[in-house]
Amino acid sequence: MAPRRGPRWLRRLAALFTWSAREHDMDQEMGFHVDALAREYEQRGMTPADARQAAARRFGDVRRLKERGHDVRTSATMENIIRDLRHAVRGLVHSPGFSLAVVLTLAIGIGANTAIFSVVDQLLLRPLPYPGGDRILTVNETFRDLPNVAEHSVSPANWLDWQHESRTLQSLAAWRTATYTLTGIAAPARVNAQLVSSEFFPLLGVEPLLGRVVQDADDKPNAPQVLVLGYDFWQQHFGGDRGVVGRTVQISDRPYQIVGVMPAGFRFVHQDTDVWSAFRLDRAIPWRERAGRFINVVARLRADATLDQSRAEMDTIAARLAASYEFNKKSGVLLSSLRETLTGQVATSLLILYAAVGVLLSIACFNVVNLLLARSASRRREIAIRSSLGAGAAAIVQQQVIESLLLAVTGGLLGVAIARFSLDALMAFAPPDLLRVPELAVDWRVLGYAVGLSLLSGLLVGVVPAAVAVRQSIVAALRAGGRGVAHSPRIRQGLVVCQVAMTVILLCGAGLLARTMLALNGADNGVNKHDVLTMEVALPGARYPEERRVIFYEEAVASLRALPGVIDAAAANSLAVVGSPRGGTIFHRVGTEKKSLSESPIATIRVVTPGYFRTLRIPVVRGREFVAADDTTPTPGFVVNQAFVKKHLQNVDPLSVSMSVWMRAENPYMPILGVVGDVAEGSVRSEAQPTIFYNLRGLTENSMTLMVRADRAEALARPAVEAIRRIDPNLAVTKVRTFESAVAESLARERLNAMVVGSFALSALLLSSLGLYGLLAFLVTERTKELGIRIALGARLARLAASVVGGGLRLVMIGAVIGVVVSLALLRSADTLLFGVTAYDPATYAGVLAVLMGVAALASYLPARRATKVQPLEALRQE
C-alpha cells in the first residue's frame, strides 16, 4: 500500500514504486471476493467448478479491474506508461528474434551516426580552444600565376606592412615550424617546434600554466633563446616538474632557457607540436630584397570588424603594395577563418560521411518500421480486442510508441558501444594530423545526441505502425480472426523499394571510391616505388656548415651502397611524389629577353645527388643525369624534366640551353645536362610540374631524404640506420619506411574515406536484405492458407517458389533503378574525389547491381523455400 502521509503527489510518486505491493493487495482483496461469491453459488447447489466460473463471470475481468485500480490510485498517465513499458518488455522478451533484429538494426544505424557525429562535433561544431576563436584568421599570399595553390607562405615584409596598415585586424603574428634535436635532458629527443613572433600568444589569448610565454624582448635577432614547453612534452620529459622554468637545454648545441609551460590541450594547427620558441626575425631589414616567402601569418579580427570588411581592406592594402614593389606585383592576399583552414580538407569528406550515415539510419528505421508492421499485423487480434474493450486510439498508439521507444533506446545504448568501438578504430587508422583532434570520445554531448537520436527514431518508427493499427477496422479484424485482412502491403513494399534505392546509392559511392583507391595505389607516377627504403636525416647547423653537409650526405650514400643486397642509393631534398620540393623560383635562359621579376617564368626546384634517377628508375630521356664526376663546385649544370621542356623549351634543343636559376646570391649561367621523365609532384593524384633539378653540390641542404633500392628493402632498415650512426652517432634518423608505405600514408585520408563509406554500404546491404527477407517471410506466412490450397490442387512447387522470389526481385529492381538514377545525379558532384574512374563507370554500376541481385535472390529464396514446405492439411486446419 502507498504511504498515507505527505502530499498527494508524493504519495502518487511513491505509489509508482510500490506497484507490486499494491498488485498483491488487490489480488488478495479481489480473490477473497471471488471466493466468497463462489461459496455463495455452491451453497445454492452448484458444482464447485461451475460455481467458480459463475463467480468469476459475475465479478468481471480481474486483470482489467486491477489496472483500473492502479489507474485511480496514481497519476494515470505515468501509471499507463509504466504498465505499457512492462507490457512491452514482456512482449519483447517473448519474441527474442524480433527484438534482437530490431535492436541490432537500430544499433548499427544509431552507432554509425553517433560515431560520425562525434567527429563532426569535435571538428566543426565545438568552439576553437581559444577565447573568441572564431575571430582568428589565417592570412596567406596568393599568386595570379598559381591560382590552384591555396596556401602560400608570406614574405616577412608583407606581414610587417599589413600589420602596420590594417585597421580591421587587431594584430598579426608570424610563425613557422621547425624540427630540432633537443639535448641536455635524459635522452636526446627529436622535437617539433613552432617559432612564433611575440604577437602570437597574446593573439590566441591563452595564458601559460607556468612561467611566461614568448615576449617582445625574446623576439629580437640576438636575444637569448627561450623555450615554452607543451604540456604533454613537459609531462613526458620532465615528469611534470614545476621547477622546470629557468632550466637550460640545448638545441643544435645552443642553449635555450625554458621560460614557461602551456596548459594541457593547448595546440595550434599541428597536433604534434612539442615546444614553442621565439621567431627572432629582424624586422628592420628589407626582406623583399633578401628572401622569399617563408612565414605563416595568423591574425585576430577586431571586435567591431567583419571578415568581409577586413578582406576588402586587405585587398586594398595588397593592391597598394603590388603597385609599390616589384616583388609584390603578382601577389594578393587571402584571409580565411582559422576553423576553415583547420577543417577545410576534412570538412567536405566529413559531411559526405555524415550524409551517408543519415541514409544508413533511414534504412535502419525503414527496416524497423517494416518489422513492427509485421508484428502489429500478427497482433491485430489483440489490438482489436483491446479497442473493443474500450481502449481508445490514444492508448493503442501510446502502447505501440512505448514499445518502439523501448526498442530504440536499447538499440541506442548498444549503438553507443558500437560508436565507442568505431571511434577507437578511426583514431587507430587515421594519420595523426588528419583529424587535428587529440582524441575522439563519447562524452556527454555525444551521449545526449545518441539518446536524442534514439528517442526520435523510436517515435518515428512507432508512429507509422500505430497509425496503421488504429486505422484497422476493429470489426473486420475480429471477424477475420486476425488473418487475411489486407494490411498496408503497399507501405511495406514502398519501404523495401526505398531501402534498396538508398543501398544502391551507398554501394555505388563505395564502389567508385574503392576503384579510386585501387587506381591510386596502382598509379605509376613516373617512378618505380617498389623495393625502395627511405629515411630522413637532418644535420644540426652548428656542427655542419655548408661544405660539411655535402660531404656527410655523400658519405652516407656511399655507406648505404656498400650494404649487402643494395642495388642503388641516392639522396634528395625530399621524397619524390609525396615530399615537398625545395621551392619554386624564376630563371633566365640565354637568348631570351630578360623580363622583370614578376614576368619571369617559374619552375619547381628539387635537389638530388648523383644516381637519384637511376635509383628511382626515372628514365633519362636526353643527355645524362648527375654523376659523381660532376661533384665539383660549382656543378657543371642542371637536369630538367619533360614538363619543363614542354612548357619552356618548345622548339629548342634542351641540351643547348644555358640558364641562370635564382636560388642563391650568385646564379651563374649553366647548361642543361639531361632531360628526365615526369614524376607526379605533391601527391599521387597530381600532375608533374616543370622542374629544375640541382645537384646537392650546387644547392646544399641540411635535411635530406636517403633512398635505397634493394631486393628486400624492408629488411634493410636496421643496417641502414646503423650505417648512418657509424658516421655520426648523434644524428636522429627519422621516417625510416619504404617508399610504398610513405605513399600509402599519404593516401591515408582517402583510404579512410573509402573504408568508412564501404562499411556503411555493406551495413546498408545487410539491413535492406534483412528488410526484404522480413517482408517476404511475412507475406508467405500471410499466404499460408492460399499456398496450402494451391499445393493441394497440384500447383508446381517450383512455380510457387518462383512467384515468391519474383515478387521480391521485382521490388529490388524498382529500387535499383531509382538508386542508379539518383546515384548518377549525385555522384557527378563527387567527381573531384575520384581518380582513374568516372562517376559514370559502367563496371562499378554493373558490379553493384550483380551483388545486389545476388543478395536479394538469397533473401527471397529462404522465404520461398518455406512456401514450398507448406503442408496443405495444416494450412487449411489453421482456420
Add this chain to the structure above:
Amino acid sequence: MAVRRVDLLQGTLDLLVLKVLAGGANHGYGIASRIHQLSADALKVEEGSLYPALYRMEEQGLIEAEWGPTENNRRAKFYQLTRKGRAAAEAELEGWLRLSGGITRVLRALEQGA
C-alpha cells in the same frame, strides 16, 4: 452517451457505498452483497467494478481501509467512513435527493403538459 451513463452510474455507486458504510465497517464482498439487496442495477455490469470505486474514494479520503479477520476467520480488507466521508455521505444524499426530486418534478410536468 455511454460515458454519461457511466458517470451517472458511478455517482450512484459512490453514494450507495457511502450509505452502506454509514451502517458500519465492511469488506468489499459485504458491501457488494448489501448493494445487491438495495438495488440490483447499480452493480449490473460487473461486481468487481466496485473496487476501482473504493480505491478512488480512498484516494479522495472519504473512506479508509484496514486488513482484519472476517466472521469465518478469513483475512479481508475492511473499509470504513472517515469524518470527511461521513459529511460527504450526507451532502451527497441531500444533493441526490434534490436532483432526483427536481428531475421527477420536471418529468411529471412534461407528462402533464403532453
